[in-house]
Amino acid sequence: MSQESAYIQIVRPIENLTRTMNQIQIGGHDIRAVVEGPQEIQTLATTFNQTLDRVYENETKYREATIQVLQAQIQPHFLYNTLDTIQWQILGGDTDTAITMIENLSIFFRKGLNHGCEYTTLRNEITHVQSYFKIQAIRFPKLHQLSIDIDDGLMDQPVMHFILQPLVENAINHGLRCSPNGNNELRIGGALISPTRLQLTVSNNGQPMSAKLVQKLNDGSYQAGKNSYGIYNIRHRLQLIYNGQARLDFSSTRRQTTVRVILPLVEESIEHGGEL
Template sequence: MNRLLARLSFSNSISIRTILLSIFLLLMIFPLVVITFVTYKKEAQLSQKQMSQYLLQTVEQSHRALDANLSEIDRLTWALVYEQSLQFIDGTQESAYLLFDANQKFKDLVYSKLFRGRLEHIRAIYFITPDGNVLSTDNSFYSISQVNEHNYKEVIQEVDRRPLKMSWFTEQQAIYRAEVGFQTPVRASVTAARRLIDSNTGQLRGYLFVQFNDLFLKEYLDKVQIGATGSILVSANNGDVLYQQNPQLLHNDKVNEVIKSLSSESQGLQVVDENWLLASDSSPISGWKMTALVPLDELQGSSQTILRYLLIIAIFGAVVSVIVSFLLATAISKPVIHLARLMSFASKNNLHVRDELGSIREIGMLQVNFNLLMERVQQLIHENEVQQKEKREALLQALQMQIHPHFLYNTLDMIYWMSKKHKADSISKLVTALGRFFRFTLSSGQEWTTLGKEIEHVENYLQIQSFRYRDKLSYDINVDPSVSAVPIMPLILQPIIENAIEHGISKSPDGGIITVSAHRAEDRVCISVENTGLPINVEYANRLMDDPSATDHLGLRNVQQRIQMAFGADYGISLSPGREQGTIVFVSIPYAH
């Protein structure tokens, strides 16, 4: 039944190989997974940060370059302020001929001198005097009545608000639009306008309007590359789109809403609709907003590539970890499993088995101890067999010698009846005590007796010794009846009393008294043997109790060893000087029923 229970308990247990393999795999694969995940996350964050910074820098650089282009247009018009080149407009109201002549001179001025290197970007240039005269490079525009009054008022108000700077307006804010007669590849785009004043008198000479075609922005901004699928867009403060690389982006309502909500001073990065990264920058010159939009998937493309490589490395590392873990678990568990099998085999009385030492130090120590244990068990079994053999031989000898005690008892019994016949009471008492003494001594081969029987044996012994020493020895025995049944080894008190008579009473000229008492003290039984004879060296005798090489007081040391072997080191005997003279021996044993 016990073996069945043991097998059931072991069947539910986990093998050391499984535990080691699980631990090794956990220690190897878990850090690998964590490192892969953390590396991917950190690399993705770093890559996205770098791409975002690159995107923002591209927008900023593109916008600065565009602003430089706008500043160049502004610089070209400063010649009209500091030079007396507009005198031809004086007197244009006097006749149509003078107005026509002034218009020709205006065309020659702006085409041949001011904007000679930028003509491919210019669609038309207008100049409107405070009196309402119109000078234009566009032959279809010749009268102030042709302008869009609403746009013209807004443009003039904005220009007057910034009198020393050139203002920029969208195509929707143009003051003049030619009637559509036929399609042309050159389309109107943004318009630059500024006030022209006389630098000497400060008098307003008029308003200059430079209308650019779509090549003005497209020729430059088409070269800006925003990733592989990104797009760039330039818009005015009022939301009008000036340029866009990919018109399809404006079909996304959330993107369009975010772009329109950008302030004139907005700059930075933001994620739109969780799918787009938007970088924006505003121009301090024109107030235009340049926006770059790129899909987040494109920014994460390099991260996905790195993730694939990391996964390949992680899978390879996991395979290597499994192989290494399996080999390590096998190398460690194999000698342990083999040792466990040897122990199981040895438990079936196969004590001759021995294990070979392995290369692992700790397991080698187990193997050495196992071999030593097997040798010790065999040695103990051999010693036990020898002891059992000797015990059987001693028992046989005891059976063969049983006739001698019977002969002794019969002889003592004959002496007892002869002393009764001749009325020698003292001899009969001596013979009776001697018979009891021999009976207890011959039966002392038993392992345990009671304290009451031990006291009775001591009393017989003292009675016999009192006949020997006559008037020199007297004794007194006081035993609490509650401790009479306490178990004790036989012949514990006799060696103590014998030692007291030999070293105390016999050597005293006046003899002495031996007092034996026993009582219970909590969980102990305290026995004292006191003699009033000559005292002994108590300190010397106490030291000899723990000295196995000493030759004095062998009886006391034997009693001490027997008590401590049976009850433990907390019990035993101790000596102290007598109350008047002599010596007291205290014996302590546990109280038990």
């Protein structure tokens, strides 16, 4: 594929999507992305439109915290940077990596949409996080590895939607990307700690947190503007959805920083067989 052909077929649709995002950001709620280009980009544009439709449809009836977290996923910052990386990969001739990145971005939005439901399966949460990590690992090569340690028998357990991705994002931005360690690793674990309670953990071996910061995160007094939004949002939604029966705890040593989420098991029917 020539550079001119790549521009027409791939880069131009990406630029059009970026312009659409700019228009939406300034209040163009009726604007939608044009579905054009290769199949991967058409899928991305379609999923992006579906995400917008769901957000706007639920603005007047969905819980405030859930609306905020859905809207956060279509804010320009993450998508701009990802699309910019894809464009440079295409222009540099690395089309295979660009297509992989587009596919992961489509999965990220599709799993994030979740049909507007408060609950999803743990399997879907893991798939959502994996797509996010793969995108970030391409943009930041020092993100070395993501490992999952969860028994397959727990994967269909219903959990609160968007319970893991903000914690993973926090670990990447404030732990792994700040670390001089050349062997950075992110680990996600899950296990039953009683017949009625599930523990999920997100751990990283990057930059440790101070004892003072850990204390503020645990007592809810941490205030750092946008940097604290993801943690605040999770705490707020845990309170709403689990009626005060869920808990979020942080710990940090020189070697590892871990956040633990303790959840009561719920009996919740997940539509579409738990798949999106």
